[in-house]
Amino acid sequence: MNIENLIKDTFAAREHDAPDSDAVLAAARQRIDRRRSGLSRPLAVAVGATVLTLGAVTAVALNRHDSAEQPQITAAANGSEGNQTPAATEQDAAGLRMPYSLGWLPPGSVAYRAHRISVGSSSANPDVPLYGGEYMLTVTAGSQVLEVDVQQVRMVSVDKATFKSGPGKSVTINGQRGVESSVSTGPGGYELYVAHPDGGSMYVNVSAAPGSTAPAQQLVDAGRRIAENIHFPGTTTVTPAFGLRDLPNGMRICAFDVEQGMDRSSAGPVTNTSYSLGTCTVQPSIFVNSAVVGGPTGTPGQPVQGHATRYADENGYHRLWVLDAVDGVPVVIAGRVPQADLYDIANRLVLPH
């Protein structure tokens, strides 16, 4: 046995020393749940009581050289990128509104991978939820594909920004203090944090997609110009795969995520949608999601809107699967709330027909 095989055998022989997964997950959940207490002023998330239903990739057509022009999101039916035909909607309602809009993007064909309002917290005040919007998209021009990520990072100030490529350097964007990556030639591309007047920062990342190349200066110029043309408040609306109507008892949509699916390749691109529901003054307590990893678990439950369900209670974390809800996949409603609350939300789903 040579030393390399001995090392492999040694590692393999120690696999049984690994801790128990359930115990570690339970401990992590306890720490996460502890963050759900405390009060704060929520970020207003403008959403309609009902949202339209649509399975699609969202794509935009921009006049890329006109910085004054706002993105115009056009839904492409059945998720075919490049199909600019507006889809017929089965519900007459508003979409989800982003907290800010992108006023300029690099020249090319734009395809959105994700629109989201996420929730996080700062290490200094972990119990207070902080909400921020994010766009993830690709811009294709000829053989070049750029990946763009624009994110409102409420929990990271410019002073605490770090970069994959090493120390950053100071920059000023629209009179606001910022810091950008010194090196933009690596896989991380160009990164930029700009201070936000309300706290935290805006993060812009522009990089060449795997298999594509772009000069570093192009990434730098694009990233700075994107940052210069971020507009608050947002006018961009997003069409989710399914909606929610008439939420109960003051419950609101605190955060959402509408993104192009990656795992269900058989039917082509699909839109995954998730919502985080709650009062928004504490961390959201109910999660509704069509982008689910793994198959349904639990035991058969009561039918919802003509759909079969599965229900599971995992040490107080309840989960209700509404089967075949969106394009043949389930929607899962979950949280540390009573079972009845999950069924209540399930009956308020606006599902495509």
Add this chain to the structure above:
Amino acid sequence: MADYDDFARAQLPRLLRYATMLTGEREQAADLVQDVLVKVYRHWSRISGADHPDRYVLRMVTNGYLSWRHSWSARVIASADLPDEARADDFASDHAARDDMWQRLARLPKRQRAVMVLRYYEQLPDPEIAELLGCAQATVRAHAHKALAALRNGLAIEQMAEARET
């Protein structure tokens, strides 16, 4: 964030085994992965959008281990100092050989140990290890070379095995 839960449940066994190989201790592995799980939850919207969320989280565990403030490896060494030269009859069984190697691995600097784990346990090629560690491939090879040299040092079984193979 039901998908977070599903993701965590699916990835945990691998992450915990990986963390065990890195830290050498069950409790430290649990703490390390638990910390990462909480961070993943807080940044789930971003992580879930990554091309390979599993690889992203593996990197988080790696970085967490490399930046670990506690000098656990030093404590392990203090409680289990190795003989300078192993005697052949100590390795009469494979079990003894693996125990000896496990303690030798614990003596390695963190980056060298991480390279050993990624190369020989995760069986990743050097380019992927370099990407995970955020360094050049040459650096990975240098870490591996130094680690293997340190592990061979005084390893009687290696000499015996090589003698048998030749």
